[in-house]
Amino acid sequence: MKAVVQHGYGPPDRVLALEDVAVPAVGEGEVLVRVRATGVNTPDWLTVGGVPRILRLQAGLRQPKAPVRGSDVAGTVAAVGPGVRDLRPGDEVFGSLWTKSIAAGAGTFAEFTLAPATQLVRKPAGLSFEEAGASVMSGLTALLAVRDVGRVGPGSRVLVNGASGGVGTFAVQIAKRLGAHVTGVCGPGNVEMVRSLGADDVIDHTVEDYTRGPQRFDVVLDNVLNHPPAATIAVLRPGGTFIPNSAGEAKGLLGGLPRVVRAKLARPRTATVRSVECDVTRENLDALSALLASGEVKVIIERSYPLADAAGAVAHMATRRARGNIAITVR
Known part of the structure; x- marks a missing residue:
């Protein structure tokens, strides 16, 4: 599969490259998702730039331990692991791989990704993959x-x-x-x-x-x-x-x-x-899904980028002047 891999820290166009990598194997309680869209969030551009530098103590000193960025995901279920009973291949889903550790996670700037089943819900029929993928975090x-x-x-x-x-x-x-x-x-x-x-x-x-x-x-x-x-x-x-x-x-x-x-x-x-944390649970995803499905809350997307130009999407986010959300689509 194709994935955007990070080599070192620095400007996105220098450290991000579209490469061929192996499709990850599905484990217990996991779902293999064929990615249709994802979003670019603050942790992505911070980790690409390796700033502030003190965060490299957790992410990796010379380059990130997890080489593929991205946490939000919208797509179709390709396969499910043992113990997953409420999702099946072909289901349209959205959710997130997000954890509190920036050194963890399979990454969603890719054609396929692995996500815990507990962090995915079915995508509302009226919501596009692009809207769903850019909405989660x-x-x-x-x-x-x-x-x-x-x-x-x-x-x-x-x-x-x-x-x-x-x-x-x-x-x-x-x-x-x-x-x-x-x-x-x-x-x-x-x-x-x-x-x-x-x-x-x-x-x-x-x-x-x-x-x-x-x-x-x-x-x-x-x-x-x-x-x-x-x-x-x-x-x-x-x-x-x-x-x-x-x-x-x-x-x-x-x-x-x-x-x-x-x-x-x-x-x-x-x-x-009081601080706020992005707590990715099915209960919270269902609440967000209901708001988006109602049409009363809309996903504002300034621009969508193809997977091959993920570096441009991250650079856009790094300006801190993005209007709404930035999406990456995978065709």
């Missing part, structure tokens, strides 16, 4: 941040910083569906798009600094982390929740980790700081 992160961590409900006032990105576009829509008043923060070129997703107010960050404005919020989901954590916490109402969800600047040895750590270690007297 960003969609689940937004859903869990808004629904579970922020506990957003009718009347909640929510601010989404980075509202035009993958997680942000989902978060705006999900928060609105839960009855919240949503303020989105984005660049000037994305104001109308964020408004079209249902945001009640949209702040152009080149014109207005939300940390200096008069508005106060119950939840701030920060996908950019471009302000000191203390400044963001100051715009929360008493009892509010700050959810830092960004890698920050990924340069040098530590990159933006110090700011991320400061955010997570902050202990404000009148607010809460």
